[in-house]
Amino acid sequence: MIINLIDEGSRQPKYLQLVDTVRQAIRKGQLLAGDSLPSVRELSHNLHLNRHTVMKAFAELIAEGWIESKERVGYRVVTTLPVDSSYLAAVGDQSKTPPRKIEYRFVKAVSHQLAYSDSDYQYDFSGGRPDTALFPFAEFKSHMSDVLSRPDVRQLGYGESEGTPELIAEVKRYLRKARAIIDRDIVITNGSQEAIYIVAQLLLHAGDEVAVEALGYPPAMAAFASAGADLVAIQQDKNGIVPDDLVAKIQQGNIRLIYLTPLHQYPTTVTLTVSRRMAIYQLAATHGIPIIEDDYDHEFHYRCQPLAPMASQDPQQLVIYLSTFSKIMFPGTRIGFMALSASMAEAVKNYRVLINHKSNVFMQSALARWMKEGGFERHIRRTTRINQQRRDHAIAMLHEMDCFEFDTPDGGMALWLKIKKPTVSAAALAQQAQKIGIYIQHEGAYHLVAGDNQDCFIRVGFAGMNKADFSLGMRLLAALL
Numbered sequence: 001m002i003i004n005l006i007d008e009g010s011r012q013p014k015y016l017q018l019v020d021t022v023r024q025a026i027r028k029g030q031l032l033a034g035d036s037l038p039s040v041r042e043l044s045h046n047l048h049l050n051r052h053t054v055m056k057a058f059a060e061l062i063a064e065g066w067i068e069s070k071e072r073v074g075y076r077v078v079t080t081l082p083v084d085s086s087y088l089a090a091v092g093d094q095s096k097t098p099p100r101k102i103e104y105r106f107v108k109a110v111s112h113q114l115a116y117s118d119s120d121y122q123y124d125f126s127g128g129r130p131d132t133a134l135f136p137f138a139e140f141k142s143h144m145s146d147v148l149s150r151p152d153v154r155q156l157g158y159g160e161s162e163g164t165p166e167l168i169a170e171v172k173r174y175l176r177k178a179r180a181i182i183d184r185d186i187v188i189t190n191g192s193q194e195a196i197y198i199v200a201q202l203l204l205h206a207g208d209e210v211a212v213e214a215l216g217y218p219p220a221m222a223a224f225a226s227a228g229a230d231l232v233a234i235q236q237d238k239n240g241i242v243p244d245d246l247v248a249k250i251q252q253g254n255i256r257l258i259y260l261t262p263l264h265q266y267p268t269t270v271t272l273t274v275s276r277r278m279a280i281y282q283l284a285a286t287h288g289i290p291i292i293e294d295d296y297d298h299e300f301h302y303r304c305q306p307l308a309p310m311a312s313q314d315p316q317q318l319v320i321y322l323s324t325f326s327k328i329m330f331p332g333t334r335i336g337f338m339a340l341s342a343s344m345a346e347a348v349k350n351y352r353v354l355i356n357h358k359s360n361v362f363m364q365s366a367l368a369r370w371m372k373e374g375g376f377e378r379h380i381r382r383t384t385r386i387n388q389q390r391r392d393h394a395i396a397m398l399h400e401m402d403c404f405e406f407d408t409p410d411g412g413m414a415l416w417l418k419i420k421k422p423t424v425s426a427a428a429l430a431q432q433a434q435k436i437g438i439y440i441q442h443e444g445a446y447h448l449v450a451g452d453n454q455d456c457f458i459r460v461g462f463a464g465m466n467k468a469d470f471s472l473g474m475r476l477l478a479a480l481l
């Protein structure tokens with residue numbers, strides 16, 4: 001076979017050009033396993049290359065495993081190429097025979113579309129979106145800059161999968177002070193979603209049942225389903241999930257885990273009453289069923305102090321408490337935390353290593369400093385006040401518009417609105433709104449049992465934009481009605 005350099009004008013060193021030429025010849029099947037290569041002398045003569053250049057190329061090809069040097073034979077293509085020449089020809093020259101692409105067998109694919117891009121809606125009423133314009137970036141930057149200027153090099157490795165000690169200490173202190181949670185171990189996670197996923201993997205066998213709110217948070221449901229669990233919808237009303245229905249479902253089936261959003265039920269915004277919390281806790285304790293308490297926007301409570309989490313009165317340590325910085329800061333922070341019994345914390349800490357070892361150390365350290373210095377609580381006080389004003393503004397405006405029936409939520413970042421006009425479909429409204437740059441959520445996305453969908457509720461966030469924008473967007477939405 002005649003070997004020519006691929007590209008005379010290339011700026012690559014000559015020896016690498018020769019390496020490429022030989023590699024490609026082998027890939028294309030022009031050189032087969034065991035074929036002899038021209039001698040160094042011959043090649044250097046033909047290609048006008050220095051002998052050293054050719055020898056350097058051959059040495060590289062030997063190191064990569066393409067050719068070998070045999071005494072008295074010279075250089076030849078290795079005899080142990082793992083694939084036959086027709087295959088090499090197919091993959092080597094894609095212009096002639098495009099290779100057939102593999103069809104992957106997805107055994108754990110998520111059945112519906114959960115991933116999305118953050119589209120640029122002019123009016124984005126998604127209920128879980130905080131207003132990033134309120135975030136004190138300059139203040140946070142000084143902490144991040146500090147952390148980068150004087151990094152604690154001991155923390156830059158794979159260790160401490162439970163989180164950096166400073167952030168754990170700050171979260172512990174904050175939980176004790178603001179949420180009355182005292183006797184738990186803290187594990188920092190990449191948002192609550194990672195926490196939900198880990199718990200699902202740790203506690204569920206295929207075929208186990210998980211009790212979830214009948215209208216619920218799709219990413220959590222998908223995480224349980226991906227662990228092989230069957231989801232069981234628990235009825236809910238204006239006071240949250242109905243304990244009697246939970247009793248019935250526990251007696252009928254094989255419920256191994258309960259998932260709740262007790263403070264601001266997702267998506268209906270209802271607060272689970274104290275008496276129901278106690279009833280549910282007693283039930284879970286009697287049957288030995290752990291409860292995931294997903295407390296994702298705890299501080300944003302306006303009618304009174306937020307109810308203390310179920311995890312704060314949990315002598316049996318059956319509550320797996322999760323929370324997040326996604327609403328106080330922004331979702332891209334990807335920092336959440338769990339408050340757990342010692343045995344659960346140990347299991348979670350070990351399981352994390354399988355996924356991603358730990359959370360970003362610089363973000364953890366900057367956050368810990370921001371918390372220690374008081375900026376975090378200042379920001380919470382400010383955003384809670386602003387969110388309350390935004391909620392009140394939204395309520396006043398919606399009363400005036402008179403297109404929806406609704407209860408004023410005690411807290412949270414969103415409203416759950418029933419369209420008054422019986423002929424209007426919530427799903428169709430969301431679709432029409434999207435066409436004019438407005439994002440709203442509709443009830444069809446949240447029902448575990450599709451047949452329960454009345455198609456008349458929408459979820460409208462009020463925290464993600466200022467009052468003026470909320471009014472403008474709402475008027476456009478009302479015009480569609």
Ligand SMILES: Cc1ncc(COP(=O)(O)O)c(C=O)c1O
Nearest residue numbers: 128191192193217266296324326
């Ligand atoms: C019910 C619920 N749980 C948790 C989260 C927060 O998830 P993460 O911490 O992964 O951002 C959200 C955010 O929308 C939510 O609505």
